[in-house]
Amino acid sequence: MSNSKENKQCSEEDLRFLKRRIKVLDEGLSSEDRMELWSKIEAAIYHRRRKTVSLSLFIRYAAVVAILFTATYYISTNISSRKEVDYSSILSDTKLPDEMLENVTVILGDKEKIEIEDKDAQVSHDEHGNMRVNKKKIDRPKSSFHEYNQLIVPYGKTTQITLSDGSNIWANSGTKLVYPVVFASDKREIYVEGEIYLEVVRNEKHPFVVKTDMTEVNVLGTSFNVSAYKNDKQQFVTLVTGSVAIKTTDKKNTTVIKPNQLYTFEKESHSARLQEVDVNEYICWKDGFLIFHNESLAEVLKKIERYYNVVLVFDPVEISKVTVSGKLDLKSDINETFRIISITAPIVYEKEENVIKISVKP
Structure with a gap:
């Protein structure tokens, strides 16, 4: 009887300890997600208590630690993976070409705007999120490193940007690019409206994804061109080196393309075709x-x-x-x-x- 009472008391203390330890992990979750998470945790603890009456205190706490890691994994995979970034909302306050910005502009997560008046605009982020514009350091609070920036390239201008993983992007005139200041640990993802040429740093553990309003390009490490202007009837992906897989937004079809191939997606009919091309015709704009x-x-x-x-x-x-x-x-x-x-x-x-x-x- 005392054993049962002791184990119940210990398990309740374990649960209180666990809640304190992972309280920060459930910030930003919906009430439905929270209920689902805690029901799994509590069920796991009491199920483990009934089967471990004779276990030592050390083993019981080892079980709590195991549950902690399970809960962390559950949050980061089962819940976070369901929450897609709403790029449309991020871009909603930006008017281009309506406003006809004269200079290349970086819009930071807090909506602060950095206009680059120089003819040749270069933006770079290092692996820690530190930002430079034409080699001049831009001081930003550490909290901003978890935000998304927008790169706006008006008509008549082009620019180059280096992302936090070292990948390089050339952005053509009339382009909007949304990207995280620092990439998440599991995936590298950006969004484009316009045209960009990319040289992606290879990382097999962290795939690179380029999203448009109608397609998704998945790569490991390669160089390719994406053209997805809002007012064009087609979107294009041209591969220079490596290999990429392209999915449409309905995710029913995936097309893998090889170097010197052009993927064309017809917006109206949602049909796609693949053809051999001279890739120089599609990427020479960056030069x-x-x-x-x-x-x-x-x-x-x-x-x-x-x-x-x-x-x-x-x-x-x-x-x-x-x-x-x-x-x-x-x-x-x-x-x-x-x-x-x-x-x-x-x-x-x-x-x-x-x-x-x-x-x-x-």
């Missing part, structure tokens, strides 16, 4: 060039409009009938770019301030 091979002039003009931050006025049906091939140096000014295009394509153009009117020669 300040555009390469075209029998491409619709309408698509070429769309890229030029973003890169130079100009307004192009033309008849899309008429212009789409014209195809162009060649290479454009985007370091040239807009006048030189259109002079070259008019030599290779049957068009005429007229520039008035920031607006260029284009038509096909009769």
